[in-house]
Amino acid sequence: MPATSDYALIFDMDGVLIDNTRYQARAFQLLFRELGLDTNALTLLKRLNGMPATNILKTVFRYPVPEKQLKLYADRREFLYRVLYWDKRQELAGLTRFLEAARAAGFKLGLGTGSAPETIDYIIDHLHLRRFFDVVVGKDDVDHGKPHADTFAVVAKKLGVPPARCVVFEDAILGEQAAYRARMRCIGVGTALRAAQFQAPLTVIKDFTGLTPARVLKLLAEQPEVPQPSKKLAERQYMQL
Incomplete structure (x- = not known):
């Protein structure tokens, strides 16, 4: 052996x-609200968690979004996540x-x-x-x-x-x-x-x-x-x- x-x-x-999944989901949900999207972020993450944020974001739009714009959205989500999770890290x-x-x-x-x-x-x-x-x-x-x-x-x-x-x-x-x-x-x-x-x-x-x-x-x-x-x-x- x-x-x-x-x-x-x-x-x-x-x-x-x-x-930290609920904090990740909350950050996505806040981003979706800013973008006028009604996708349920927690349900989305239960299916697609593990993928890069830009790939997850591709799935919520019904039209093609340039990679540069997806990266900006992903950066915004990351900022929101860090603010929400800052004092919760354990x-x-x-x-x-x-x-x-x-x-x-x-x-x-x-x-x-x-x-x-x-x-x-x-x-x-x-x-x-x-x-x-x-x-x-x-x-x-x-x-x-x-x-x-x-x-x-x-x-x-x-x-x-x-x-x-x-x-x-x-x-x-x-x-x-x-x-x-x-x-x-x-x-x-x-x-x-x-x-x-x-x-x-x-x-x-x-x-x-x-x-x-x-x-x-x-x-x-x-x-x-x-x-x-x-x-x-x-x-x-x-x-x-």
């Missing part, structure tokens, strides 16, 4: 390291203790998110979490965001760990699909979704309280095969991008 040091744990950021319960235990056990640790570098800094540096991660991969490091495999595949390559020995922690449907497309197994984090809304995770956790490296290894042994990605779950619900 491979040593623990032969395995990697890869974490998404939003909804995994932190429970890690998900049990996270630091689990990360410390995982590193002590020999796991390699990576962060794979669709966020831009400044947004990553806003969270992980404020919470002093960067020290735990051997690799940090964000939006600017890949050609295609989730549900494509790129984000997690790049993390695994940088860590030097085969996909079959990587476990992804994800809170979003498209993030789980990205893990399976990358040929990795997944643990769901139920900050925004019910357990039944995930496809086939090793387990679904509410937070990191009580999770141990030994438990992760046991779950891997219980599900040796990587699930096939679901075309139905991975398809974008509003339009093809």
Whole structure:
């Protein structure tokens, strides 16, 4: 059996390291109000969370919007989000203790998110979490965001760990699909979704309280095969991008 040091744990950021989906949704909702749109932001994020903000925004317009304008809208949403979340930034319960235990056990640790570098800094540096991660991969490091495999595949390559020995922690449907497309197994984090809304995770956790490296290894042994990605779950619900 491979040593623990032969395995990697890869974490998404939003909804995994932190429970911030409702603040993200509120920022989108305020932007939509400014733009005269009536889209329900929380419903939208439950479907498309994990994608870059510009791609999410493409789905709410019934006409083409230039990329430059989408970027301005995304920047506006980011500003609103930071104002709303400024005093609320805190890690998900049990996270630091689990990360410390995982590193002590020999796991390699990576962060794979669709966020831009400044947004990553806003969270992980404020919470002093960067020290735990051997690799940090964000939006600017890949050609295609989730549900494509790129984000997690790049993390695994940088860590030097085969996909079959990587476990992804994800809170979003498209993030789980990205893990399976990358040929990795997944643990769901139920900050925004019910357990039944995930496809086939090793387990679904509410937070990191009580999770141990030994438990992760046991779950891997219980599900040796990587699930096939679901075309139905991975398809974008509003339009093809």
